[in-house]
Amino acid sequence: MEEAHSSRYSIHSSSKKMYHNLREVYWWSSIKKSIAEFVAKCPNCQQVKVEHQRPGGMAQIIELPE
Structure with a gap:
């Protein structure tokens, strides 16, 4: 199982x-x-499970230079 999981x-x-x-x-x-x-x-x-990761925040508007 080790080989099948970690290869x-x-x-x-x-x-x-x-x-x-x-x-x-x-x-x-x-x-x-x-x-x-x-x-x-x-x-x-x-370590990489979803519940251990930070949730995404609200999207922010980025001002584009003209």
Whole structure:
């Protein structure tokens, strides 16, 4: 799972995308649960989650020189 999640071609994919990619090749009981737990423990994925990012502000008008 480490290779499937952190390779330079997958770039820390979400658990849903990782599940769809892995189920084509591998299968074991509770595969979805295992993948979700693995991704939840990934420190890089936890840092870039939407809830950890600052919300966007109101758009501001920029005066253009004439």
